[in-house]
Amino acid sequence: MQTAAKSHIQAIDVWRRYGRGKGAFDAVRGVSFSVAPGELFALLGTNGAGKTSTVELLEGLAAPHSGEIRLFGDLDPVADRARIRPRTGAMLQEGGFISHLTVRESVEMWAQLTSRPRPVREALETAGLDHRADVMVRNLSGGEKRRLDLAVSTLSHPEVLFLDEPTAGMDAEGRHATWALIRQLREGGTTVLLTTHYLEEAESLADHLAIMHRGRIATAGTVARIVADHxxxxxxxxxxxxxxxxxxxxxxxxxxxxxxxxxxxxxxxxxxxxxxxxxxxxxxxxxxxxxxASLEEAFIRIAGQAGNQEETA
The missing domain is CATH 3.30.70 (Alpha-Beta Plaits)
Known part of the structure; x- marks a missing residue:
């Protein structure tokens, strides 16, 4: 593992617990990984694997039950949120847009809350929404709403960008256009952490990835290394x-x-x-x-093996 000084994102033995006492549930169980500056790291996993719970900890939306998270070398996502927020962008699974505003009005509103935002027109063009600028949010398709999420999350030219299922609900054309934008951001030096259910997405974009299952990382590495093991x-x-x-x-x-x-x-x-x-x-x-061997086959085998190991433990 890389040292914190060389990482934009680092998680060390991180746990996240919901509830208390006998009803407590550990959604994240001892997760560790690091992401180098300018790298795209993908978190894969079955439903309920703990991907979103992990990303929320990295974003500072909650503190870990135990373990340590550091961004930009030595900053705590919760304690140092004021210093971190201007340098990061986040695309959540579901946006919180006002349905009766237009696309342009929505981006303008978020721009007023963003440090040094890019021009609204540029943000819309980058996300492929310039032709839908005067359409109300409630009239957008699911894929178009995801593009609006992406436009807002990249307003500040973030150094670190969290993308939680960024192409969910998009058609094939929209998905590939979004991949091109993500590649452009990475080539510009942005560090990207991506969660996705689309294995092709991870295979196409990721420098490194980790496969989560039931709150743990079952395996991690480059796509080539993970595939080669199967x-x-x-x-x-x-x-x-x-x-x-x-x-x-x-x-x-x-x-x-x-x-x-x-x-x-x-x-x-x-x-x-x-x-x-x-x-x-x-x-x-x-x-x-x-x-x-493919990433899909590796994913299925890893998830199955991890499940069998836990059932017999």
Missing amino acids: PSSLSFGLPARWSGHRLPVRGTVRQQNGRVTVTTAELQHDAARLLSWADENDVTLDRFTARP
Whole structure:
């Protein structure tokens, strides 16, 4: 882990508890990670994993039950909120806009509450809402409201930006446009912490990520490292006369209902061995597919393994 002096965001053994006594529930349980300046860090997890609870602690909306959080090296999000707030932006899961104001009026109102805001027109153009400036908030689609949230959260050119499910409710076009904006912010030096349910989003944007499950971090690292820890697969059908035959692969073989699945850490080599064997023996491998390891598969395996470990603990 990086030292606090080199991190824009650092969490050290952070816990968040709701309630008291026997009814208490720990939503965040010993979470630790750090985010370097200019880095985009993604928090993934199943529903109820603790992502939003963690982000709220980082934003200073609540103090941790135990553990330590530091922003910009040595600032406490709660105790030093007045010093931190002008340097950060936050996009919550749900915005608190007044429904009968227009988009432009909403941004103008927030600009009056923001230190050194960018021009309202620029904020609207950046979020792709300039053509909807005179539309009332209540008439926006769900995706457009998320863009309005983004316009407001980036008004101050924040050094650190928290994005909680930033593309929820957006169509594919809006999602990709938002990704482009996030990349632009990161390239400009903004440190971004992102929570998302879209694995493609994390895979496309994140420098590093962590997968949370039941309040803990199950694994963390680059997308490439996390994916590399999980196997690839080959799938094909075999003629009945070859069923049960030993295949020339090093991976784990499973046969069911005429389909064969090979789980392997050597995708290229096992695929080559199988195709060569099939050619030599005049065997047709029906609907042969080769699937490299993906973040989605890693996520599903990690969530499942973490759940099984807790149930048997």
